[in-house]
Amino acid sequence: MKILMVVSAMVIVLSSCGSTQLEVSECKSTNWEQKGLKDGASGVDVLEFNNYVAACETENVVPDKEAYYSGFQDGLVTYCTYDNGVELGKRSGKYYMACKDYKDFGTGYAKGVDIFIEERERREVEKLTRPTVEMGKAVAIPGPAR
Template sequence: MNRRLGLAAALVLSGCATGMSEEECAGANWRAIGERDGLYGETLEKLDERAAQCGSFGLPADIEAYQAGRERGLRRYCTPDAGFDAGLNGRPYRGVCPPPAESAFLDEYDIGLRLYRLTRAHESAIEAYEDALDALESRRHGLRRARAKLRSEDLSDEERSKLQREIDRHRREIDRIERDLPRLSAEIDSALGRLEDYRAFLRRRR
């Protein structure tokens, strides 16, 4: 577990923005840059981007050093642990691992990716429920405000009619949201159940 957490931290750090300033290009350690990109599973298109950025300042990229560093980074990336971490964080796999290592990488990547998707499904279900609660409170507030306005004696018939229609709209939406809350709550429970089942499966598997 500690090994995976350490690798995950390294991947996060290597995933920072790739834009390079003139100062960064002038002092670039291309071997180290290549190693970071390899550790993040980047294709050689990333080298093209970096070379173009530095080329715009008249500073060439050291392609040989970059490629040597990238190959070293890929050797660390193309492992089962890194595959699991990439999937767990929802990162795309760009087909950079050689055939001997790719199969084991993808096996763990798929496991991590499924865990990521189940986690996101649970989080999304919670967000949907909380959004519904916020909408319900907003409608209730709107209903109270419209009712308070309707009590005013200085209203024309048209204004009263307009407020009554607004009150009716708020009531309909309140009824709709209140009817929907049990379903949204059940979706949270269902998503959590699938997530916990998969976590239990992984504990047994490992």
């Protein structure tokens, strides 16, 4: 069960890497509820809808805002999980607050940010404690005074 959750989270995270660009030719044929569902499930910023409106203006097509937002809300149910929150936080990813009503997502995001900070601090400590190389020679770092 846990593997299924991890795989699901990875699929959603990877799918959010895809482009949300909309070809002008798609304006007339797009099912706006399905587009909203896909965007919501991918963690796309809801304001992306404004870009769709702008793209479709050249075709004199007005995207169906109600259908898009309905689908978007349904998609958030898939996206706004604890596991996705952790993954986004670990990447120090942008959080658009779309999941503000999903407590588990926020808890996971906070956990992920903690992991991100711990890893960053660990790398910094490793840099400071690693022997440095000067002109091809290892330079010893003095220890504490005794």
